[in-house]
Amino acid sequence: MNPRLRFPRPLRPGDTIGVTSPSAGVVGAGAERIEFSAEWLRGRGYDVVVGECMDGTGLTSAPAAERAAELTRMLTDPDIRCVVPPWGGETAIDLVDLLDWDALAAAEPTWLVGFSDLSTVLVPITTRLGWATVHGDNLADTPYAVPDGLLHWLDLVGGEGPFVQRDSGLVADWWRFEEDTRATEWKHVGSSRWDLEGGGSLDVTGRLVGGCIETIAHLAGTPYGDVRGWAEGFEEPTVVYVEACEDGAIDICRYLHGMRLAGWFDRAAAVLVGSTGAPDHADLTQRGAVLDALGRLDLPIVWDLEIGHVPPHLPLVNGALARVVVDGDTREITQTLA
The missing domain is CATH 3.50.30.60 (LD-carboxypeptidase A C-terminal domain-like)
Structure with a gap:
């Protein structure tokens, strides 16, 4: 394994998945979807904890410093093995320089999964820390059935591979x-x-x-x-x-x-x-x-x-x-x- 890369350990049923909104939060029918999606994960044996930065009434779920602190906390919490946002948004770039990079570098790697605006966070987590990250479904998409030929993101973070799609x-x-x-x-x-x-x-x-x-x-x-x-x-x-x-x-x-x-x-x-x-x-x-x-x-x-x-x-x-x-x-x- 290349020393510049760190792959989080496989996610197993019984492990904890953290949910936070580094960009846009949830409201209305969207909040109902996120509640359903969290229950979908719980039904497959995972513990799901939802953070405080989830408010969907504005452009972002909370001020940038609060979003950065919560994401840092979840990624450095040894009891949380995976973090996934509800969906993307517009301005996750406002928190990348507010993350506690020293604390992250000292922690064991945690899976970070998502796409869209979360790409803004996935890339530096991989290129600065060497942590493998997953460009895949956000939480709102997670319950959708996977068509033939593809794999669910849970398959990738929970297996040893190789993974063929x-x-x-x-x-x-x-x-x-x-x-x-x-x-x-x-x-x-x-x-x-x-x-x-x-x-x-x-x-x-x-x-x-x-x-x-x-x-x-x-x-x-x-x-x-x-x-x-x-x-x-x-x-x-x-x-x-x-x-x-x-x-x-x-x-x-x-x-x-x-x-x-x-x-x-x-x-x-x-x-x-x-x-x-x-x-x-x-x-x-x-x-x-x-x-x-x-x-x-x-x-x-x-x-x-x-x-x-x-x-x-x-x-x-x-x-x-x-x-x-x-x-x-x-x-x-x-x-x-x-």
């Missing part, structure tokens, strides 16, 4: 909380397939790192998003994954150029791009935005993975050694926690 072929959507706060089956809306830019085949291996473009792009060039420095500590290259939430193609293009200029792709063997419903520009599609920023790097690009704001979700472990194969009918990713 394959193209599910499914394009889904969430049920609105006002429609059903207890939904456990995705709303099927279409089909898709991983697609290798330019055709042909691909077989690459590297360390995973990435997240939601709109949030992680603002870490590039800072001490909290030094992917280039982190990647230089490994013999293996990286496999960088990115996904767009809702910003238009022009903004996505700018963000990816900024990440490129900050060295995010300097040691990459491939780039994985999540399916997106974000809007195109009249003169630039979302794919065109990626190609404008990254096409000059001559890296393999795999499109339409289930890794973002178009469900279902293929959980990825930041720091895991991943083998990505796209060859004929084979479209799979294997993650090894080593």
Whole structure:
């Protein structure tokens, strides 16, 4: 195992999962969904503790210092083995420099799971501390059934691996909380397939790192998003994954150029791009935005993975050694926690 990486011990039934909102809190039907999701976890044998930073009446669940303190406390509490937010939000970047990094560095690693705005926290936890983190479902999505080919995030944090996942072929959507706060089956809306830019085949291996473009792009060039420095500590290259939430193609293009200029792709063997419903520009599609920023790097690009704001979700472990194969009918990713 690389000394720069620390994998939390596997999560087992009977262990405690902490719930806190580093970004947006919960209110109304959303709060009912979170209560149901916590009970869903308890029904599978986990103890669930909910923090104080959960208020959903404003932009964030609490002032930044309070959110940072609660997240630090949960991640350093030896009785809490995993932390998951209810969902994302907008401004988790306001707490990254308020976390107690010395206390975190002295603690045993704890699983941190989520996506969207939580990407803003996952990346520095991995690149600064060396803790493996999981880009996967937030708590609100956790009760949804996993389609064939994919794994639940609980499988990854609770097992030894290797973990093999394959193209599910499914394009889904969430049920609105006002429609059903207890939904456990995705709303099927279409089909898709991983697609290798330019055709042909691909077989690459590297360390995973990435997240939601709109949030992680603002870490590039800072001490909290030094992917280039982190990647230089490994013999293996990286496999960088990115996904767009809702910003238009022009903004996505700018963000990816900024990440490129900050060295995010300097040691990459491939780039994985999540399916997106974000809007195109009249003169630039979302794919065109990626190609404008990254096409000059001559890296393999795999499109339409289930890794973002178009469900279902293929959980990825930041720091895991991943083998990505796209060859004929084979479209799979294997993650090894080593």
